[in-house]
Amino acid sequence: MLSIVQSIPGLVWAYTFDQEQRSCRRLPPDATRADLSFVGNGFRWLHLNLADQRVAAFLEEFPELPSAVVSALTTHETHASITLEDGMIYGTLVDFQREFDEETRDIGWLHFAVCDNLLITTRLQPLRSIDRVRAAVEKNPARYRQPIDIFELIVAEFQRTLISLVIELTEELNQIEDVVYGATTQDERRRLAPVRRTVVRLHRHLRTVLTLLRRAAAADDDEMPHGFDDVAGRLTSRLEAVDHDVYALQDRARLLHEEIDSKLSSETNRHLYILSLMTAFLLPPSLVTGFFGMNTSALPFSDGEHGTALAFGLMALSVFGAWWLLKRAGIL
Template identity: 70%
Template sequence: MLSPTRSIPGLVWAYYVDPAGGTAIRLEPDGELPSFADGNGFLWLHLNLVDTRVSAFLDDFPGLSAEAHTALTTHETHAAVTVDEQLAFGTLVDFQREFDAETRDIGWLHFALSDRFIITSRLQPIRSIDRVRAALEKNPGKCGNPMQLFEMLVAEFQRGLIKVVMEMTEELNAIEDIVYDSELRDERRQLASVRRVVVRLYRHLRTLLSLMRRAAASDEEDMPFGFDEVARRLCARLESVDHDVHALQERARLLHEEIDSKLSSETNRHLYILSLMTAFLLPASLVTGFFGMNTTGLPFADGLHGTLSAFGFIAFSVFLSWLVLRRAGIL
């Protein structure tokens, strides 16, 4: 037996999959884990790392190396894929899931697998893992071994990523319609939220893709049987969506530059108008400043039409300013 009959700490679910019989039996939390001495089945344990006893439970799990144990219980938030001692283990990037909705928040799924078991663990609920579980219950024959289950997990993440890309494409379409409309509106705040998600996805996706390529090129003696073929297929899947995310990132960047350009043009236009107003009013300000000095001997101080004459000087100075700007080609 893998473990004596006792409650499994942090257990979200456990399945014993028998591909030959086409069955996926869900095990009870306090039930007895099956023996791998006979049969061609494999075990899938999914654990919640919120329970601090998970680490002690995995200490006694047969066939699990110290490095794989660390990978399953770590709280680090970066992708990792390692093959060693006929084991594959690491951390996959995915989307978090709330109780009643899917989110775009990045989540982390830790895994370790051999030819007889696959163990997954997480802190927050993950979007892809529930869909893979539903697919396993619906058609257990699809998972002939833990490698295929691992491939389903990454493929489901890719499908979820495509869905997010399509949603963000629609958001960018709406922002683009506003940006290129005749009426100027600042959509930088809405665009910033889209760019933040795209940049994070692109960074983690590129990292995961590089790790998959490196794992596929590892020594065959270190990797579980069939892992190299699975890794190559997953690389092809991730490369296809990588191009889409990159194109989305470039489109968001160009839209941000277009918004900045239009806002800069509008600001320059306002500054141009203010500069013209300043140029027109500066001579008038000099005239009013001159007649407002309250000193003796000012022109028109004793006449009946002094104020009218001063207004005439103001009008003449504004006309002179307009004439100078016109001849200079500014107007």
């Protein structure tokens, strides 16, 4: 029995689905707990904001939710997890945060629990994929006959978000690549670094979700919710296709970074080569001026009228001698 307290803490939205009518009804923002008690031949979907500290106490009042599920729904841990137990599936999925006026590439976390007639999702920050799930549910509610169908849609929307990010990152890499392989040499590592960081995080979290789905699909049949086996197969195929694209993007970014390092290293070597040649040409004249700058007696050309000119001639001759030696050695 739910508490007699009427408010639903942290409510972002709530839907009740009627399987017979194949429709859904969104509860008003001021919905009470009593509105959740009538389901008929359908199920409920609650989406809650964990910023409200009362959410944990509210979820504990659901008799169908074990303590482990409540803990998974209210945790602030930042790693993906999927657990199957007694016909329920719960855990944490990765998503991307959304600001009020724009979508970001910051990682966010969606906690979920799927029961026979109940789906609960919780989050701390607004997320990109879950909003599109809500819009799809409202557009065609007849497609979703059980909570596992919405779970599949959540992961599918995450996959579509990954595809859009891959397209964005590919365009950024194209622009960087045009500069790197252009005629001029520019240091594009500052632009490339955030792209590589995003791709690495995408690949890491995507591989984790794939591994979790494969492990869940290999669980005993009595541990799975009805229909999860087929859902896991479809979602694994979807995510594997995106994983291939993300891996290719990661490899491409790594090669670009190596090319930038190679070009910058070549440019640095060229500058050092020029400085070495300048040093080689200036060292002999420096020896000449050092010799004639000694305050000793009987220096050559000290008594003649053209001593300075002869000293300059020796300096020029030393430069020519240095050039001849470098040319003979094959350095020039």
